[in-house]
Amino acid sequence: MANVAVIGAQWGDEGKGKVVDWLASRADVVVRFQGGHNAGHTLVVGNQTYKLSLLPSGLVRGKLGIIGNGVVVDPDALLAEIARVQAQGLTVTPDTLRIADNATLILPLHGAIDRAREAARGAARIGTTGRGIGPAYEDKVARRAIRACDLAEPDTLSRKLDELLLHHNTLLRGLGAETFEKQALLDGLLATAPRLLPFVEPVWERLDGLRRQGRRILFEGAQAVMLDVDHGTYPFVTSSNTVAATAASGAGVGPSAVGFVLGIAKAYTTRVGSGPFPTELTDDVGRMLGERGHEFGTVTGRPRRCGWFDAAMVRQAVKVGGVQGLALTKLDVLDGMQTLRICTGYEVGGTRIGHLPAAPGAQAAARPVYEDVEGWRGSTRGARSWAQLPAQAIKYVRRIEELVEAPVTLLSTSPERDDTIMVRDPFQD
Ligand code: GDP
Ligand code: IMO
Ligand code: MG
Numbered sequence: 248m249a250n251v252a253v254i255g256a257q258w259g260d261e262g263k264g265k266v267v268d269w270l271a272s273r274a275d276v277v278v279r280f281q282g283g284h285n286a287g288h289t290l291v292v293g294n295q296t297y298k299l300s301l302l303p304s305g306l307v308r309g310k311l312g313i314i315g316n317g318v319v320v321d322p323d324a325l326l327a328e329i330a331r332v333q334a335q336g337l338t339v340t341p342d343t344l345r346i347a348d349n350a351t352l353i354l355p356l357h358g359a360i361d362r363a364r365e366a367a368r369g370a371a372r373i374g375t376t377g378r379g380i381g382p383a384y385e386d387k388v389a390r391r392a393i394r395a396c397d398l399a400e401p402d403t404l405s406r407k408l409d410e411l412l413l414h415h416n417t418l419l420r421g422l423g424a425e426t427f428e429k430q431a432l433l434d435g436l437l438a439t440a441p442r443l444l445p446f447v448e449p450v451w452e453r454l455d456g457l458r459r460q461g462r463r464i465l466f467e468g469a470q471a472v473m474l475d476v477d478h479g480t481y482p483f484v485t486s487s488n489t490v491a492a493t494a495a496s497g498a499g500v501g502p503s504a505v506g507f508v509l510g511i512a513k514a515y516t517t518r519v520g521s522g523p524f525p526t527e528l529t530d531d532v533g534r535m536l537g538e539r540g541h542e543f544g545t546v547t548g549r550p551r552r553c554g555w556f557d558a559a560m561v562r563q564a565v566k567v568g569g570v571q572g573l574a575l576t577k578l579d580v581l582d583g584m585q586t587l588r589i590c591t592g593y594e595v596g597g598t599r600i601g602h603l604p605a606a607p608g609a610q611a612a613a614r615p616v617y618e619d620v621e622g623w624r625g626s627t628r629g630a631r632s633w634a635q636l637p638a639q640a641i642k643y644v645r646r647i648e649e650l651v652e653a654p655v656t657l658l659s660t661s662p663e664r665d666d667t668i669m670v671r672d673p674f675q676d
Contacts, residue, residue, distance in 0.1 A: 317497020
């Protein structure tokens, strides 16, 4: 298989950015296929730290980056991110970045609706990133979205803004939020157009050409399976499909082009935002994981909720996400802990089940069933081969493989790019 798709197997922030950056040395092009600037990927290369939201992580290695049609693109956020990474010494030009002409745009009103809705939800809020991701995807499905290609047609923009504002200003007024003026939005889009359009093209055609030349494509997922709008802990999810199947529809290639599906999972669990989290630890252990793992959202800076590794949930993500191999990250955060716990299933109303149920009531009621595993004394931090791992750490990894029913393909032992153990090359699988 020539290509690889990387997806999150938990609730996001598993270290996808680090793994994509590492794998990008073996790829020719890196493609984002869903999500938007709700994603936050931290890459550590020597003494430089890059924080990417919309830009494909392969850009750090100078690989061609493609933003596929399945991504929702906030032009202002993208241009600001380009300026930020350029200040760090990276070059982003139409030679290194292409954006699908049929990608949906996020406008300022989407963020406003997102935030007004969250405020109206009160305690029942989803805990979104407030960046307009959900409302932009809603507009796409409702067939009124402005897309990247529309920037070249001022008349189309004007007509579409009329329809958008009819819908959104009504909603904003109902929510007691400020409404938007058409002219200001139109002026903003027309001012952005000349800066964005040089990047815009039918990327499906470029990808087809690259495939015919035998180039290796790395598909970079954002968020994770448990945040998938169908398969996640609905309604506490993001508004796109995050499973590997989306790599095909979100980039404009056929399903057979997706290749090997690599699921990324932390050696424990985190979640940012609201929603069920059966293995969450609100005690000192949870706080310790958060401190040692530096568990703060890349995008919002919110502290991430922390808990034990949930093998039942990752097994479910493996099945619905089509995961063929696992990259296990942050093993080093567990160094020195005496006993570790792995969730192997749940009890709901006295019944033992092996998966997270779909209904919100049952999800909230699910209590984890644990298996205890002995921890290890030595350090895994910075290990670059199995031989450097304590025997008990290897046992922990092997037990996870058994429970989630997927082999560990990569192991990450620090934020640094090269502190990675490759068990099998996913591009060779
Ligand atoms: P993503 O959204 O999946 O790309 O993940 P984030 O970048 O949001 O969060 C993962 C965090 O963990 C980042 O700060 C990474 O630098 C860091 N990280 C990645 N892999 C490892 C690892 O193996 N060990 C440690 N300690 N940190 C890691
Ligand atoms: P990466 O790619 C972790 C969460 C939000 C919220 C829910 C919906 O860095 O793993 P949204 O703004 O998407 O409508 O918010 O999804 N969320 C993430 N959590 N990592 C992410 O991305 C996330 N992107 C969205 O916290 O609970
Ligand atoms: Mg992240």
